[in-house]
Amino acid sequence: MSLRLAPPSSHPSQTTNTSTHHRPNTQTSKGAPSAPGIPDTLRDNITLQAPRGAPSAQPATATSTHPLEARLLAWRQTQDALKMEGLRRTYGIAEPVRRGMELKIVRDGTFRPAVLGGNKGGNLHEDILVLGGRDTEVGWEDVFQGDEFKEPPAFHDEMEKRLRMD
Numbered sequence: 429m430s431l432r433l434a435p436p437s438s439h440p441s442q443t444t445n446t447s448t449h450h451r452p453n454t455q456t457s458k459g460a461p462s463a464p465g466i467p468d469t470l471r472d473n474i475t476l477q478a479p480r481g482a483p484s485a486q487p488a489t490a491t492s493t494h495p496l497e498a499r500l501l502a503w504r505q506t507q508d509a510l511k512m513e514g515l516r517r518t519y520g521i522a523e524p525v526r527r528g529m530e531l532k533i534v535r536d537g538t539f540r541p542a543v544l545g546g547n548k549g550g551n552l553h554e555d556i557l558v559l560g561g562r563d564t565e566v567g568w569e570d571v572f573q574g575d576e577f578k579e580p581p582a583f584h585d586e587m588e589k590r591l592r593m594d
Contacts, residue, residue: 431510431513431514432506432509432510433506433510434503434506435499435502435503435505435506466572504560507559507560508558508559508560511559511560512524512527512559515527527557527559530557531554531557531558534551534553534554534557535551535554539590
């Protein structure tokens with residue numbers, strides 16, 4: 429493992445939203461994935477696919493095509509790998525293993541009712557345990573979740589389903 433500070437430069441050095449050749453776009457953009465009515469100029473007419481992922485590395489449905497977003501995600505992964513390698517070199521293999529086990533316990537064992545955001549709202553415990561302490565970050569998916577017009581689920585209905593009482 430190298431102590432790389434920045435991810436490898438596999439990203440384009442420049443992008444443009446006005447190209448010299450016209451490619452027919454069969455899928456028209458209706459805005460950001462989680463807020464369809466709001467135009468998203470950063471995600472239009474750019475071809476580099478970003479890896480999927482939310483700020484706290486939870487599964488998300490939104491995919492982006494802006495190269496800066498892919499670069500920032502690669503930067504975060506490189507910084508996490510650098511911090512884990514530093515912990516391994518300082519404290520031995522036990523520290524990264526312990527942190528990995530704590531993250532797995534928090535991801536698997538936390539029950540978040542849908543009334544309070546459910547699984548899509550983010551996991552505060554996971555954000556605190558992640559090496560960078562990402563509990564103070566606010567991402568696009570934290571504000572616009574795409575279900576603003578849905579009827580909120582009732583807490584008792586969810587508990588009945590969870591305990592198989594229905």
